[in-house]
Amino acid sequence: MQVSFTVAVAGASGYAGGEVLRLLLNHPDAEIGALTAHASAGQRLGEHHPHLVPLADRVLQATSADVLAGHDVVVLALPHGASGEISAALDAAGSDALVLDCGADHRLESASDWEQFYGGGSHGHPGAWPYGMPELLRAETGDRQRENLRTASRIAVPGCNVSAVTLALQPGVATGVVDASDVVAVLAVGYTGAGKSYRPHLLAGEAIGSLAPYGVAGTHRHVPEIEQNLRVAGAQTVRLSFTPVLAPVSRGILATVTAPLATGASAGGVRAAWEQHYADEPFVHLLPEGTWPTTAMVTGSNAALVQVAVDERAGRVVALCALDNLGKGTAGAAVQSMNLALGLQESTGLSTVGVAP
Ligand SMILES: NC(=O)C1=CN([C@@H]2O[C@H](COP(=O)(O)OP(=O)(O)OC[C@H]3O[C@@H](n4cnc5c(N)ncnc54)[C@H](OP(=O)(O)O)[C@@H]3O)[C@@H](O)[C@H]2O)C=CC1
Ligand SMILES: CC(=O)N[C@@H](CCC(=O)OP(=O)(O)O)C(=O)O
Numbered sequence: 636m637q638v639s640f641t642v643a644v645a646g647a648s649g650y651a652g653g654e655v656l657r658l659l660l661n662h663p664d665a666e667i668g669a670l671t672a673h674a675s676a677g678q679r680l681g682e683h684h685p686h687l688v689p690l691a692d693r694v695l696q697a698t699s700a701d702v703l704a705g706h707d708v709v710v711l712a713l714p715h716g717a718s719g720e721i722s723a724a725l726d727a728a729g730s731d732a733l734v735l736d737c738g739a740d741h742r743l744e745s746a747s748d749w750e751q752f753y754g755g756g757s758h759g760h761p762g763a764w765p766y767g768m769p770e771l772l773r774a775e776t777g778d779r780q781r782e783n784l785r786t787a788s789r790i791a792v793p794g795c796n797v798s799a800v801t802l803a804l805q806p807g808v809a810t811g812v813v814d815a816s817d818v819v820a821v822l823a824v825g826y827t828g829a830g831k832s833y834r835p836h837l838l839a840g841e842a843i844g845s846l847a848p849y850g851v852a853g854t855h856r857h858v859p860e861i862e863q864n865l866r867v868a869g870a871q872t873v874r875l876s877f878t879p880v881l882a883p884v885s886r887g888i889l890a891t892v893t894a895p896l897a898t899g900a901s902a903g904g905v906r907a908a909w910e911q912h913y914a915d916e917p918f919v920h921l922l923p924e925g926t927w928p929t930t931a932m933v934t935g936s937n938a939a940l941v942q943v944a945v946d947e948r949a950g951r952v953v954a955l956c957a958l959d960n961l962g963k964g965t966a967g968a969a970v971q972s973m974n975l976a977l978g979l980q981e982s983t984g985l986s987t988v989g990v991a992p
Pocket of ligand 1: 645648739827831961
């Protein structure tokens, strides 16, 4: 077990990078090293994240393998494409750092899904890394993904919407009490999920007081990643209808996921499946019956709050998950996975305590 380690954060001026730093400031073993950005290089971190008071005077450097190498851990919080490029440069430089990619570049097994949903462009499919969702059941081996992460040196942090949908439904898929060939997921999602550059001049005028769907009709980039996870958790056939809706909140995702109750399954069996699946998980918590998750409950925490019920009239299981897109949806998942890979207690520096109301 390491006593202390250095962490470089690339994309430190962005939302995800800022949240990684907020968590690392509360991590007893982490020493914060280089902080990098792109157009903001040369500026003080405090110009972007004044809430990170102890780091306000740190100067952002340009993102390069030279600057990032030499740390024990490198967290990439960059737009997709950029992280694939820089991680390849780190490999070429022979870096033995633990690298966590918060972007999408190393999540998908399928090159054709990558081409279809991320456009390929100048960067081909960079290949999948061990997936940073410790709670994911691996049906093939019967254990959870955390066992893979203990020996990982490269980790692909999941997409935030993906985490919410996967954590909501996986107990049903893993136990066969839901039919994964007809999954419908509708999500309310906060604006920080889109990153800080999302049309800031129009944002307030368009966001406040409005709900806005996007990525509808099977076009959202998270569709293949969710399908991949549900297959890993044991689904034979997955068909997913996925609709995210921007909601006028800063942080938070509330996923409502429904699927047919499998033949022979009962409401009691459904509840038991969810209870057993998450009984030993430190961050995924099944709420008491009748309590529904809200985004306020998880703001600033690494918790994913889950609830499940059976709609007998519709014959469907209804599973909900609330998480903070910047917490368990990105930065928290990165720190949780980092802890596992470094041999630390999984929950070090992380909390299940939200700031509601
Ligand atoms: N926000 C969220 O809730 C989640 C985000 N993610 C993923 O995390 C990553 C970061 O997202 P987020 O923080 O929201 O995005 P932001 O737009 O807020 O931040 C992007 C960061 O990357 C830097 N950057 C931009 N272009 C380049 C480039 N070409 N090369 C190097 N650095 C660059 C920016 O620097 P500068 O300030 O100089 O422009 C900034 O530091 C993305 O891949 C995103 O998909 C994953 C799950 C959830
Ligand atoms: C509001 C909003 O736009 N949210 C983003 C989620 C961000 C995320 O999970 O990022 P990755 O691109 O790394 O998967 C979206 O739905 O695409």
